[in-house]
Amino acid sequence: MDDETATPVTVIGLGLMGQALAGAFLKAGHPTTVWNRTAGKADRLVGEGARSAPTVGDAVGPGRLTIICVTDYRAVHEALGAADVKLDGTTLINLTSGDSGQARETARWAEARGARYLDGAVMAVPSIIGTPDAVILQSGARADFDAHEPALGALGTVTYLGADHGLASLYDVAGLAMMWSVLNAWLQGTALLGTAGVDAAAYAPFARQIAAGVAEWLPGYAEQIDRGSFPAEVSALETDVRAMAHLIEESEAAGVNAELPRLLKAMADRAVAAGHGKEQYPVLIEEFGKPGAR
Numbered sequence: 001m002d003d004e005t006a007t008p009v010t011v012i013g014l015g016l017m018g019q020a021l022a023g024a025f026l027k028a029g030h031p032t033t034v035w036n037r038t039a040g041k042a043d044r045l046v047g048e049g050a051r052s053a054p055t056v057g058d059a060v061g062p063g064r065l066t067i068i069c070v071t072d073y074r075a076v077h078e079a080l081g082a083a084d085v086k087l088d089g090t091t092l093i094n095l096t097s098g099d100s101g102q103a104r105e106t107a108r109w110a111e112a113r114g115a116r117y118l119d120g121a122v123m124a125v126p127s128i129i130g131t132p133d134a135v136i137l138q139s140g141a142r143a144d145f146d147a148h149e150p151a152l153g154a155l156g157t158v159t160y161l162g163a164d165h166g167l168a169s170l171y172d173v174a175g176l177a178m179m180w181s182v183l184n185a186w187l188q189g190t191a192l193l194g195t196a197g198v199d200a201a202a203y204a205p206f207a208r209q210i211a212a213g214v215a216e217w218l219p220g221y222a223e224q225i226d227r228g229s230f231p232a233e234v235s236a237l238e239t240d241v242r243a244m245a246h247l248i249e250e251s252e253a254a255g256v257n258a259e260l261p262r263l264l265k266a267m268a269d270r271a272v273a274a275g276h277g278k279e280q281y282p283v284l285i286e287e288f289g290k291p292g293a294r
């Protein structure tokens with residue numbers, strides 16, 4: 001990297017994720033300053049060429065791109081609230097996980113102190129940071145994202161979502177909902193098959209194929225949700241409800257926990273009772289969107 005494309009970067013927070021982020025900036029040739037509350041975590045990065053700042057105030061400065069990645073938003077405020085920290089003229093990118101309300105509140109807080117602020121989410125584990133598989137989400141002012149997109153590219157595949165600072169966190173938690181639902185569905189099936197002596201490893205390839213097949217339905221189902229129209233092109237919700245009953249009965253008979261299928265069926269039963277039985281599965285979005293269901 002030549003001097004014109006190198007961006008001075010500061011990384012605050014050198015936990016597992018912060019170390020990976022700082023390492024990726026260094027590897028891409030960006031002059032990198034680091035700070036961590038507990039001394040010692042900067043040592044390896046200093047060996048790779050980072051500068052270790054003695055205080056947060058020293059690490060943050062005008063014209064520098066500052067990335068913070070600490071445990072939670074409370075830690076962000078504690079770290080950056082120190083008396084010697086001047087955010088005026090800096091661009092602050094917060095990659096700490098949190099919710100959308102915290103992101104919007106922190107944007108107001110940082111902007112009131114003169115910073116340009118982007119909120120972000122890292123949907124990746126530390127070991128893949130710096131590779132295209134690392135998904136990094138960004139939200140905030142488009143101009144601020146555009147100005148720093150080349151440097152952020154050192155971290156992975158970076159996607160800009162929009163001006164609302166809360167968007168990155170919303171996508172992040174939506175992704176968590178997907179992740180745990182898929183995993184729990186797999187665990188349910190694994191427990192059921194386990195009662196017949198089938199190993200988890202034997203079922204895993206089938207489960208993977210089913211999950212991939214269901215994922216293929218999402219774009220078409222999303223169109224139905226956005227149109228607000230749910231014609232039963234593949235199967236009607238009332239057909240799914242009958243299959244849910246099989247899953248519950250099979251689980252109960254086998255002594256497998258049936259709480260999740262019962263919950264799913266209770267939601268589907270409500271939709272059927274509301275007259276949606278002959279429509280397609282994504283009509284259930286109304287169960288998720290109802291204020292009482294939140």
Ligand SMILES: NC(=O)c1ccc[n+]([C@@H]2O[C@H](COP(=O)([O-])OP(=O)(O)OC[C@H]3O[C@@H](n4cnc5c(N)ncnc54)[C@H](OP(=O)(O)O)[C@@H]3O)[C@@H](O)[C@H]2O)c1
Nearest residue numbers: 013014015016017018037038070071075078079096097125
């Ligand atoms: N690890 C992952 O796989 C992963 C994946 C996606 C997103 N994330 C997110 O990335 C963020 C960091 O995760 P991590 O895995 O790096 O966590 P971690 O290894 O536990 O590190 C936490 C970091 O936060 C710092 N910290 C905590 N409280 C602080 C405070 N009051 N003031 C200053 N610094 C403080 C810690 O400093 P000390 O060293 O002094 O304790 C440490 O540097 C989290 O929001 C996490 O959800 C992590």
